[in-house]
Amino acid sequence: MASENSGYPRRKPDAEEGKIMNWAQNATLADSHAVSAPKTEEELCRLIAASRGKIRVMGNKMSPGRVLKLAAAGDTLLDLRHLRGLIAMDEHSATFAGSTPMHEIYEILSAEGKMLPASPGVIAAQTLAGALATGTHGQGLQQSSIADEALSIRMVLADGTVADFDRDHPFFHAVQLGVGALGIVTQVTLRTRSSLIYTCYKNAVSGDTLEQDIYDWNHNYALSKAWWFPNENQVHVWTAREADSEEIAQYRANNNDLVKQEQTSDAMNETIDQTLEHMRSDTKIVDENGKPFRTVTRFKDFSDVTGDVYQVFCRGIATPQINVEIGIPMSRVGEVIRKIKDWHSETQPHMHYPIILRCTGPSASWLSPAYGVDTCFFGFVVYYAEDGSLSEEGVSFLQAIERVLAAEGGRPHWGKYFDESLYHWPEIYPQWQAFRQVRETLDPQHKFDNAFTAALFD
Template sequence: MTSENGGYPRRNPQPVADGKVWNWAQNATLGDKSAVSTPETEAELQALIAASGGKIRVMGSRMSPGRMLQLADRGDTLLDLSRLRGLLAVTEESATFAGGTPLHEVYEILSGMGRMLPASPGVIAAQSLAGALATGTHGQGLQQSSIADEALSIRMVLADGSVAEYDRQHRWFGAVQLGLGSLGVVTQVTLRTQPSLVYTCYKNAVAADTLEQDLIDWNRNYALSKAWWFPNENQVHVWAAREATADEAARYHDNNDDLLRQEETSDAMNETIDQTLEHMRSDTKIVDENGKPFRTVTRFKDFSDVTGDVYQVFCRGIATPQINVEIAIPLAITGETIGKIKAWHSATQPHMHYPIILRCTGPSSCWLSPAYQQETCFFGFVVYYAEDGSLSEEGVSFLRAVEEVLAEVGGRPHWGKYFEAPLYNWSALYPHWADFVEVRQALDPQHKFDNAFTSALFD
């Protein structure tokens, strides 16, 4: 086990009464509790920002790595926007929410109105709306991209305390959509909505022999698709969803609009999952057989097709402290990249206790989106913390090595997850990098919304 390796911090598994604010995973402190301010209104937020002489970061749900939020000096401010939440306005094709609204509330409110976002959800819905935009949270399916791509307008409080609104016609909108918290504090977001759809999701287990082409086919032939690749067992668990037929939708509605599971189940993944659980138990030393890390894979045993709305089908994650690395690869070279990983895996036989997660999206209009202007496949890698808060040395070595493989082929890391910044040439990866830096300078010339992480990125 390792206490800290490759930039992956040790976790403190027990709550600490040290006067500090910890991130959700409890592997980083964000600042002193005395630094937290919780404005009740936008006007109060304006006054607070205008009067501040230190740095300011928004905490959100604190699910990002600590470096995204961390403060250093007395006089700095951690903003808690949990009071600025809820639905503010509705039109036939849009809904405006306060920036501090958790995603699960956005989804619940929209579902209650018979509406949905055109962007499919990520697996976890605890993030705040503003935080999801700031880090590029995304789902799966080539017909959509990140949640930020469904923003029609964004309202922010700027560094001088003034309020500005940006819509899709504004020349800076591509920067504001995904701003890494470095341009201003998002207080309102107007999102495009559409009538709720019912989906039938087919689940299957297949060999990974032809994954290079199969992954493309699943994403071309279905509205939404997600896959879990188990290289050690040469097996893939795939979900492929299409809009439900009239009969399927009727049976779903007869089930009180609850997720409808087919009676027929498959045990095709059971042996693979048992082997995966064995690795996980060895790595984590967690004694609870029903612990959260184990539940993330046991759900693949005895699986069945399901019918439900997009949130019931795909927003199924189990929030578990982990090191999560996700690298975006252009879809055009995804097959080639899978081949490289297969060859690298065969040659090195790395130790891994969780499958590789494969989610594809359509092009994004956000300047700093890993999917900017191109169809993209996100390769996700997970290592769970051990019971004592440490990480498997082999797991850490695997993450470092596989990230190097993907960085070499032009991969772009997910901003809200872990990555090794020295591996990436940001200005070469992002055509609008210099433009974003100019917008940042114009909106926050004193870099009030910076911390060590964003300063290193942009300065």
């Protein structure tokens, strides 16, 4: 099992009383007495204006602990659970309070026959403000991150005043993805459109031609996602297009619930059984139906499906994990895949979960890993063992593969784990200095900093 100095924290399922832990329970964020839960925006403004310490927002605590945790005594961890829900809706947009969980947004929009133009992330427990702050994204070159569907963003600033940023504001593209360092997001107006129904084809294919296939899938289909199993040289791929009239009729007849085709495929079953063997060995979890195992057993006996975008793609199973995700420009993805194949062939690394491939169109957010270019996100997961430790081999794989992708100019996902020493931020983010200037303007005393953000920007 991985040592404490491996760069990834051990999970602590038995948290100390009076301590606030992040969702994965691998970091203490604050003492419970340091948490404030204002009930209104006005109360929040007064709290921030009066504060002399640092301030961070816990959201739904889905991010790594270092992003959320307080720096010292006298700092405040904000719980904004009271500032949630739908505020307004019109034909082409909807305004939500910043702490509204994404799954509530999807439910509200779906009930009105609407959707966001951005494809959803896999897990929808995070808050809207948290999704913007970390660059949450889905899959498909015709869309980008959720932040790119924001029309306006309302924030409480460090002096306790309120400011609204629309798309014409010079700071808007900094505010879209601010890593919690610019202010407290209280409202977001999102672009909406009429809900679409998709048919998603699921296939198992050889990894031999993945370098070209990844382009074809993403250019030929509205939405696409793939799981690459290098050990077995196999890829499980989902490709989705808008459903035709007959498929939509089947969906409506099924009470607008996900339709699974009767014909199933067992093409992934042997590969999944081998993956489960690795996972059980690494995690020592005895429950055959444990959450980590369910994340891959769903690939057995798979079938095509028809449903709305949330029913088809928002299918993640939330289970504590170390998740690394690095964005690579699409123009270089084929070359990077070849390098991973060569590296994998030479080193034969231990893997207990497939490589996840999701591509998006360019983002306008200055700090988005997809800023300015079509981008493919390479995702890697290691699940925690029953005792809260991590597989030594699994961690070694994460560290090695991140070094490979960082050397290729990769940009890490802000809401996941990464080794910041591998990246020279001003080189990979053209607007890095512009973002720092916005931060100095909006929060000159760095009230919204913690050790992590201070090290990044100072």
